[in-house]
Amino acid sequence: MRPKLTDVAKKAGVSKTTVSRVINNYGYISEKTRQRVYRAMKELNYQPNSLARSLHGKSTHLIGIIFPSIMNPFYAELVQRVEEKLFDAGYKIILCNSAQNKKKERDYLKMLIANQVDGIIAGTHNLGIEEYKNVGLPIVSFDRYLSETIPTVSCDNYQGGITATKELYEAGARHIYFLGNPHQSGNPTDKRLKGYCDEIDRLKLTRHTHTVSFTESASLKSFSIKELLSKSVADGIVCTDDLTALLVLQAARELGINVPNDLKVTGFDGTELVSTYHPELSTVVQPLEDIASVLINLLLERIKNPDEKLKQMEYVLPVTFKRSASIGQIFGQ
Amino acid sequence: MRPKLTDVAKKAGVSKTTVSRVINNYGYISEKTRQRVYRAMKELNYQPNSLARSLHGKSTHLIGIIFPSIMNPFYAELVQRVEEKLFDAGYKIILCNSAQNKKKERDYLKMLIANQVDGIIAGTHNLGIEEYKNVGLPIVSFDRYLSETIPTVSCDNYQGGITATKELYEAGARHIYFLGNPHQSGNPTDKRLKGYCDEIDRLKLTRHTHTVSFTESASLKSFSIKELLSKSVADGIVCTDDLTALLVLQAARELGINVPNDLKVTGFDGTELVSTYHPELSTVVQPLEDIASVLINLLLERIKNPDEKLKQMEYVLPVTFKRSASIGQIFGQ
DNA sequence: TTGTACGCGTTATCAG
DNA sequence: CTGATAACGCGTACAA
Numbered sequence: 001m002r003p004k005l006t007d008v009a010k011k012a013g014v015s016k017t018t019v020s021r022v023i024n025n026y027g028y029i030s031e032k033t034r035q036r037v038y039r040a041m042k043e044l045n046y047q048p049n050s051l052a053r054s055l056h057g058k059s060t061h062l063i064g065i066i067f068p069s070i071m072n073p074f075y076a077e078l079v080q081r082v083e084e085k086l087f088d089a090g091y092k093i094i095l096c097n098s099a100q101n102k103k104k105e106r107d108y109l110k111m112l113i114a115n116q117v118d119g120i121i122a123g124t125h126n127l128g129i130e131e132y133k134n135v136g137l138p139i140v141s142f143d144r145y146l147s148e149t150i151p152t153v154s155c156d157n158y159q160g161g162i163t164a165t166k167e168l169y170e171a172g173a174r175h176i177y178f179l180g181n182p183h184q185s186g187n188p189t190d191k192r193l194k195g196y197c198d199e200i201d202r203l204k205l206t207r208h209t210h211t212v213s214f215t216e217s218a219s220l221k222s223f224s225i226k227e228l229l230s231k232s233v234a235d236g237i238v239c240t241d242d243l244t245a246l247l248v249l250q251a252a253r254e255l256g257i258n259v260p261n262d263l264k265v266t267g268f269d270g271t272e273l274v275s276t277y278h279p280e281l282s283t284v285v286q287p288l289e290d291i292a293s294v295l296i297n298l299l300l301e302r303i304k305n306p307d308e309k310l311k312q313m314e315y316v317l318p319v320t321f322k323r324s325a326s327i328g329q330i331f332g333q
Numbered sequence: 334m335r336p337k338l339t340d341v342a343k344k345a346g347v348s349k350t351t352v353s354r355v356i357n358n359y360g361y362i363s364e365k366t367r368q369r370v371y372r373a374m375k376e377l378n379y380q381p382n383s384l385a386r387s388l389h390g391k392s393t394h395l396i397g398i399i400f401p402s403i404m405n406p407f408y409a410e411l412v413q414r415v416e417e418k419l420f421d422a423g424y425k426i427i428l429c430n431s432a433q434n435k436k437k438e439r440d441y442l443k444m445l446i447a448n449q450v451d452g453i454i455a456g457t458h459n460l461g462i463e464e465y466k467n468v469g470l471p472i473v474s475f476d477r478y479l480s481e482t483i484p485t486v487s488c489d490n491y492q493g494g495i496t497a498t499k500e501l502y503e504a505g506a507r508h509i510y511f512l513g514n515p516h517q518s519g520n521p522t523d524k525r526l527k528g529y530c531d532e533i534d535r536l537k538l539t540r541h542t543h544t545v546s547f548t549e550s551a552s553l554k555s556f557s558i559k560e561l562l563s564k565s566v567a568d569g570i571v572c573t574d575d576l577t578a579l580l581v582l583q584a585a586r587e588l589g590i591n592v593p594n595d596l597k598v599t600g601f602d603g604t605e606l607v608s609t610y611h612p613e614l615s616t617v618v619q620p621l622e623d624i625a626s627v628l629i630n631l632l633l634e635r636i637k638n639p640d641e642k643l644k645q646m647e648y649v650l651p652v653t654f655k656r657s658a659s660i661g662q663i664f665g666q
Numbered sequence: 667t668t669g670t671a672c673g674c675g676t677t678a679t680c681a682g
Numbered sequence: 683c684t685g686a687t688a689a690c691g692c693g694t695a696c697a698a
Contacts (some may be wrong), residue, residue, distance in 0.1 A: 002446075002469065045467055047443060047446045047447050048447060049388075049447065049449060050444075050447040050448045050449065051384045051387050051388045051393070051448070051449055052388055054384050055382075055384050055385055055388055060384070060448075062427075062448075065428075069413060070403055070409045070412060070413050071409060071410055071413050071605065071606070073406065073409075073606070076403045076404060076406075076409040077404055079403060079428075080402060080403050080404050080430060083428060083430050084430070084432075087430075087437065087440075087441075092427050092429075092441075092444055092448070093427065093428050094395075094425050094426065094427055094428075095398075095412075095416060095426050095427075095428040096425075097413060097416050097417070099417075104420065107420075108420075108425075110380060111383075111425055113335075113380045114380050114381055114382065114383040115383045115384070115393075115395075115425070116382060116383065116384050134378055136335065218609040218610075243610070246610050247610075250610070272404065273404070273406070276551040277551075277576070277579050277580075277583070
C-alpha cells in the first residue's frame with residue numbers, strides 16, 4: 001500500500017493538517033516542523049493522492065483530447081504540441097482516438113466526464129451537437145463547429161483553397177482538379193473546396209472535383225487517383241491533404257506523368273514530417289504551433305473563468321503557402 | 334454543479350445505496366425501483382464520479398503511456414494500437430511524451446502515481462533504474478531494460494540487424510555500412526548493431542559504422558549522410574530506422590547515386606505510413622500489432638495479479654523483412 | 667428488497 | 683503556529 005498523509009503525519013509526529021499545510025504551502029508553519037515533514041515524506045517516498053484532492057473540489061488537471069487518429073501525422077503533430085504546452089501549464093492529457101466511431105466517441109465523452117477532466121479539446125464530431133452541449137464542461141474545438149457555445153479554432157481553410165488554386169494557375173495549370181473528401185457539411189475540407197470553386201470561377205476556368213473518401217485505404221485511394229490521372233486532362237490538382245497529394249505524386253510517377261511539367265500538385269497541412277521527407281511537395285501550411293497555442297489559451301481561459309462570455313467564437317488562423325518542386329519551383333532555391 | 338448520487342436518490346425517492354446498487358448491478362433490487370432509478374439518472378444526465386469510486390478502492394482504469402514522442406510515426410502507430418486495445422478493455426490512457434527529457438519523465442512518473450493509474454507502459458528511459466523500481470506500480474517496458482522486475486517486450490532487434498545485412502549481401506552489396514545512433518548501452522539499436530557486426534564477420538566483410546544521433550534535426554542528419562555517401566565506397570547501408578533510410582534515399586537522389594544499382598538501402602520499423610508512402614523502401618518490419626498485444630496482456634495480467642511471478646521477463650517478437658526496390662527487388666512484384 | 671452508517675485520502679474551517 | 687473535525691461523492695458491511 002502506498003503511504004498516505006496519515007503515515008507521513010505519524011512518522012513526523014505531527015497531525016495530518018500540518019502535513020497538508022506543508023504540502024500546499026498554506027498558513028504558518030515553523031521551519032523546524034516543515035523540515036521534519038519533508039524528511040518524513042522523502043523517507044516514505046510519499047506522493048499525494050490526486051483523487052482525494054480532486055474529490056475535495058480541487059481540479060484534476062486532466063484534459064481530454066479527442067481526435068480521429070494519431071496515425072495521421074497532422075493529428076500526431078498537433079497532439080504532440082498540445083501535450084507539450086499543456087504539460088508546461090501543469091496539465092496531463094487523456095488521449096481519445098475517436099476513429100470516426102460514434103459509439104467510441106460517446107463512450108470517451110462519458111469517461112471524460114466521469115473522470116472529472118477540467119476540459120476537452122475536440123477535433124472531430126461524429127456526434128450530434130446535443131451530446132456536446134450536454135457535457136457541461138469547458139470545450140474548445142478544432143476545425144469543426146460543435147455548438148454556438150463552443151469556440152472553434154481552425155486555419156483559414158477557405159483562403160487555403162484559393163491560394164492553392166491560384167498558385168497552380170500561376171504555375172501554368174489550366175485544367176485544375178480538386179481532389180478530396182466527398183462533400184459533407186461541417187467538414188473543414190468543405191471550405192477548402194469553396195475556396196477552390198470561387199477561385200476557379202474568378203479565373204474563368206471549369207471546376208472539376210474528384211472525391212476519395214478520407215477513410216478509404218491508401219490502395220483504394222491510389223486506384224481511384226490513377227483512374228483520374230489516366231482518364232482526365234488534368235494538369236493541376238488541388239489536394240485536400242498532404243498524404244493524398246503524395247499518393248498523386250506516386251501515381252504520376254508510376255504512370256510516367258512528369259511533375260511538374262505535365263502535372264502540378266498541391267497538398268494541404270504542411271506537417272514537419274511531410275516537409276522533411278517530401279520537400280518537393282508544394283502545400284498549404286497550417287500554423288500548427290499557433291493552432292495549438294490558441295486552443296490551449298482558450299481552454300485554460302474557459303477553465304479559469306467558465307461563465308465569462310467569450311469575445312469571439314471563431315478563430316481563423318492564416319495559412320502560408322510553401323512553393324516547391326511539385327508546382328515547378330526548383331527545390332532548394 | 335454536476336448531479337451526484339444523492340440527487341438521483343432524491344429524485345427517485347430512494348436511498349443512495351439503492352442507486353449505487355442499480356449502477357453496479359449489486360444485490361437484489363425490484364424491477365420497479367430499478368426503472369425509477371434509471372429514469373432519474375437519465376433526467377439528471379447523471380454520470381458517476383470516477384474519482385470517488387476509485388478513492389474507495391476501485392481502480393481508476395487509467396494507464397500511463399510514456400514514449401519519447403508521437404511525432405515519430407513508429408511511436409504514433411504503436412500508441413494508437415495500444416490505445417485501441419486498451420479502450421476495448423475499458424481503460425483510458427494518459428499520454429506522456431518524455432522527449433528525452435529527464436525532468437519531464439520524472440514529473441510524469443510522479444503525476445501518474447498521484448493519479449493512481451493502474452499501470453504504466455514505458456518505451457523510454459532517461460531515468461535511472463531506481464526511479465522505476467520505486468514506482469511500486471505494474472509496469473511493462475517496450476524495447477528497454479528497466480529493472481529485473483519489469484518485463485520487457487521488443488522485436489528481435491539482433492535478428493533484424495542480421496537479416497538486413499544478409500539481405501544487402503545477397504542483393505550484391507559488399508561494402509555494407511551501418512548507419513544509426515551512437516553506441517549507447519541499453520538502447521535497442523545496439524542489438525541491431527550487434528546483429529550487423531556478427532553478420533558482417535560471418536560474411537568476412539569489413540565493418541563500417543557511421544553515427545547520426547537520433548535526436549539531431551533532419552537537415553543535420555542529411556548533411557552527415559551526404560558526407561558519408563560522397564566520401565565512402567558504400568554500396569549498401571543498414572539504417573537503424575525507416576526515417577533515416579528515407580534520408581539516405583533522398584541524399585542518394587540528390588547526389589545522382591543510383592539506387593539500387595550503386596547503393597542498396599534497408600530501413601527498420603516498417604510502419605504503415607512509410608510502407609504506404611514509400612513502398613520502395615526495403616525494411617525490417619516490427620510486428621507492431623503483436624507488440625501492442627503482448628504489452629497490454631502482460632500489463633493487464635500484472636494489474637490483475639500484482640504479486641504473481643512472471644514466467645518470463647523478456648518477450649522478443651520475430652521480425653519480418655520486406656524486400657523492395659531499394660535493394661533491387663522490383664517494386665510491385 | 668431497502669436503508670444506515672462508516673471509510674477511502676485529502677482539504678478547509680474553526681478552535682486552541 | 684498547530685490540531686481536531688467535518689466535508690468531498692461513492693461503495694459496502696451490517697442492520698432492518
